[in-house]
Structure formats: structure tokens, C-alpha cells
Amino acid sequence: MEQRDVVIIGGGPAGYVAAIRARQLGGKVTLIEKDTLGGVCLNCGCIPTRAMVRGVEFIDLPKKAKDYGVNLGEAEIDFPKMMARKDTVVRTVVSGVELLMRENGVEVLKGKGELLSPAEVGVLLEDGTSSRIAAPKILIATGTSSKRPSVPGAERTITTEQALELREIPRSMLIVGGGAIGFAFATIFSKLGTSVTVTEESAQILPGVDGEIVSMLQRELRRAKIQLYTEASIKEIGAGEGDESNIVLSVKGEETTLNAQYILAAEEREPNVEGLGLDKVGVKVNQGRIEVNNHMETGVGGILAAGDITGEPMLAHVAFTEGRVAAENALGKKSEIDYTVVPRCINTIPEIASVGLTEDEALAQGHQLRIGRFPFAASGMATILGERTGTIKVVTEAEYGRILGVHIIGPRATDLIPEAALAMRLEATSHEISSTIHAHPSLSEALMESALDVTGDTLHFMSQNR
DSSP: OEEOSEEEEOOSHHHHHHHHHHHHTTOOEEEEESSOTTHHHHHHSHHHHHHHHHHHHGGGHHHHHHTTTOOOOOOOOOHHHHHHHHHHHHHHHHHHHHHHHHHTTOEEEEEEEEEEETTEEEEEETTSOEEEEEOSEEEEOOOEEEOOOSSTTGGGOEEHHHHTTOSSOOSEEEEEOOSHHHHHHHHHHHHTTOEEEEEESSSSSSTTSOHHHHHHHHHHHHHTTOEEEESEEEEEEEEOSTTOEEEEEEETTEEEEEEESEEEEOSOEEEOOTTSOHHHHTOOEETTEEOOOTTSBOSSTTEEEOSGGGOSSOOHHHHHHHHHHHHHHHTTOOOOOOOSSOOEEEOOSSOEEEEEOOHHHHHHTTOOEEEEEEEGGGOHHHHHHTOOOOEEEEEEETTTOBEEEEEEESTTHHHHHHHHHHHHHTTOBHHHHHTSOOOSSOTHHHHHHHHHHTTTOOSSSOOTTO
């Protein structure tokens, strides 16, 4: 039987990063992946979705270019080419991961892995042959899969993976789930001319996002003619006229009927735990998620888990860190995951990004607050870019100015949020951001100004805190 230091089941963000880190620490590593390296994020999640958002951003370019004295003519959408570009982006990123595996000396087996014992993995290879590998440490990083709603007619829905494979622009689409995934797809298809409706079971779209930011996005959604139903759930799906489906909704207790060419199940996901042999070795699973401690260790000695399989927060950048922590603990180091500061981003137009507590969450925890805001309309760089919609909101505790949360809607929000995340991790105050010289002209100045606004000292906008 072959012997390894670490065997990893699953080659997504947690798995492949863990493999790289384990090799850096001198471990002999085998990674088992049944599909394509990169997992959901690289193949059918954030990478292709963001590539499509980038594509639809160009639709407004001719109109914007006129303001700069450049006449480009009318925008013409070549949807098959847009999808081909998305596929090229995915292949490029995935091939980069494959190269990293080779250059780091990670053995990659294409097949399915199953726990035979706490120190042994069985592998059913793609060609039908099988093998067994012994290892003192085994990492499970098999991620999650899309889940259709549990209602009559659910077979008429499509998953996000299928939505990314469409070859023609839908006439109409109902998106089930008003979270980050749902609104990324709503942004894409509404820009392409699809009539888009979004349903959300809770009272607010984008649960967990600061209410002020949500209100600003809702204004943009109305401009985009995206129809929203909150406190809404699907009761039944049936055949409509032609290629459309008939959808029965319960909206705030009242029944209504809609029709759509496509129904996209955007938010629900289920862990990939079947066939792993978890019950055989005693790994505890709670509501489909593998339970782990802050070292990414399960309750069974030698078996670790990382990534979406362990539950919220299900984000690729969290999985990267979990994979690194798991690998370090597997190779004898003492590493611990810290979920205190986790940035989140939403690929809408304009972008949304946040880190830390929302205003409501901070108040619920009993904090006395001081809040700073700065609109991108007052930013020189945002004006240069022609992207003046949005704001930055900094939530601090009143006495010492410690930053509790930062929330952004506007241009390049995802690229701006790391400064706030670093400040929070270092327990910085708003003064430490505002007294740091920021490059001019830059979008980052808006974060500096919002930090200044905490004390009413913003320079390029009349503060409401004075």
C-alpha cells in the first residue's frame, strides 16, 4: 500500500491550497479530485460569474465613452462570444492551478476518494481501477453542490451551473434566492435584456448586508427594472405556454402566479458528503456539514475538513485560509482559523463589499456608535471614472473609535475592502485610517474621508456629523 503524509479529498479552493501548503512544509501529498481542479469557485462560481459581470459592464461603455469624446457606436451583444470568453477565463485560471500542482510536486489523482479508516483512503480512479493510500492525516474538502427547491415541478428549474452554460439570452427569468449569488445573476441577465424577477423568503434582500447599503442597491435594481418579491416562497411549478413555466408563489401570505422562461435556483446548496465513508470512521456531521474545531480538525484523530463542507461562511477566500490552516496542523504546526474579520463581496453593478458588523448588528450587541459616510459622488477618482453611484460607511464604537464594520457600495468595492479588513484585524481606529496619507486621485480616498466623517471632519463633503 502506498504511503503519504497527507491525502486530500477534493481539489477546490480549500483542497488545492492545502496541498500547496503541505508541500511547502515538506509533506508528501496526494490530492484526489473527481472533476476539474478549482472546485465550484473556479469552474462554476465566482470566477465565471465575475467574468460575465465584466462582460455586461461593457454594454454601457459606448454611452459612457461619448462623455469622454469617444464615439463607439451602439453596443451589440454577441452572447455566444461572451460565454466563450467566460470559458476562456475559467480554463486559464484552472490551468494555472494544474501548473501549481505540478510545480509544487503534488500528486493529483482523478477519481473518487472514500475513507476506509482514519488513516486509509480508497480511490476509485476515472479509468475504473482502484487503489488504497495510507496517511496519518486526511483532509476532506469536497465542497457543496447546487440544490433545487423542494416543491412540485422543481425539475423545471435550472442550477447556477446550467445558467452559466446557456447559449442564448433568456427572455425572462425568475431567480429563487435574493442573496449574493441571486443578485449577481440578476445583474448579468437584466443587463443582457432579460426580464428578471427575484424572490427572497426573508423580509430583506441580501440578508446580513447593512440595511443602508441594501436600500441603495434597491434603487439601482428599480432602475434596472428588476422585480423583487420579499417574504416570498415558491409553492408549485408547472408547464406554461410554449417554453415557459407557470410559478405559484406565496407572497406575504397571499398567492400569486408568475410565468418565466427559466427558473434559476440560486442560493440553496448541499454538502458533498455522500460516498465519503464518514459514518464508517465516526466523523460527525451536523445538518450535512462536517463539524470541526478552529484547527479544522474533526472529532476523529487524523481527519480534518475545510471549505464549504464545514458550513458557513461559504466563501472561496475563507476556504483558502481554512485549507492553509488544515495543512499546517496536519504537518505538526499549531495554526488556528479566526473568523472575526471576513470580507464579503457581491458582484452587482455597482459592487458591494463589507466586513464586520452592520449598524443593526452593532446596536444589537449593545455598542454605542459613531458612523462615518462618504459618497462616491464627492470622489475625484469616481468622477473621473464616471462611476459616482454609491457610498462608504464606517461603523465605529463611540468611545475609542475602534472600527466595528465597513460597508461599501460603489466602484471597485471588492478591491477597497481589504484595507478595512486589515484595519479591523489590527484593531485600528477610524483615526488611524483617516490620518494615513492616501494616494490622490484614488477611490481609496473615499475610505479615508468616511473615516474622517466619524468625527465630522470630512474634507470634501459637508458632514452631517458636525
